[in-house]
Amino acid sequence: MKYIDGSIKEYLKDLSAKLPAPGGGSAAALDAALGAALISMVVNFTLGKPKYAEHEKVLSGILEKSEKLKNEFMNLVDLDVVAYKSKNLRDSLDVPFMVCRLCWEGIKLCAPLVKKGNINLISDVAVAAILFEAAFASACFNVEINLKSLGDKKLANSIKKELGHKGKFIKKIRTKMEVKIGDIIRG
16 A cells, blocks of 8 residues: 555554554654645745745745655655565665665754744644654664564674664754754744
């Protein structure tokens, strides 16, 4: 089944059913797609506002990237289901690893919006960052379990090192945003 063209209701019905897939990997990709969609929403509400006119070029670039990420994450929702059903360990590793890498790209779009995005939607930027962080952490669990099953220590160490670096970066960005948003809220 292709969830990308279906309803959220149908996806959630299958996710909660006694089915082998969709599962946590697919849910992580959907979580990240929601984060990317929120970034697009914030930019769409910012573009065209005179107050943010000087940032139009940057904002348009962010929108282009967030839309691309949203589509990639939605494709990964379905690819995770296919990978799980295929029982191919390499595919089962590649999909969550890609979710992790794309979450890293996604959270980088959040930071500029704290200053250049519509101030009325700052909490939506924070939610997007939290969704990316949660999706990253969720996908990391799937990567680690699949690395263990794959049995390639050199590959496992390389991937763990990359994910460790990206995880620290994601946490740092989200924490910085939390501070900036707190400052904005307090006025």
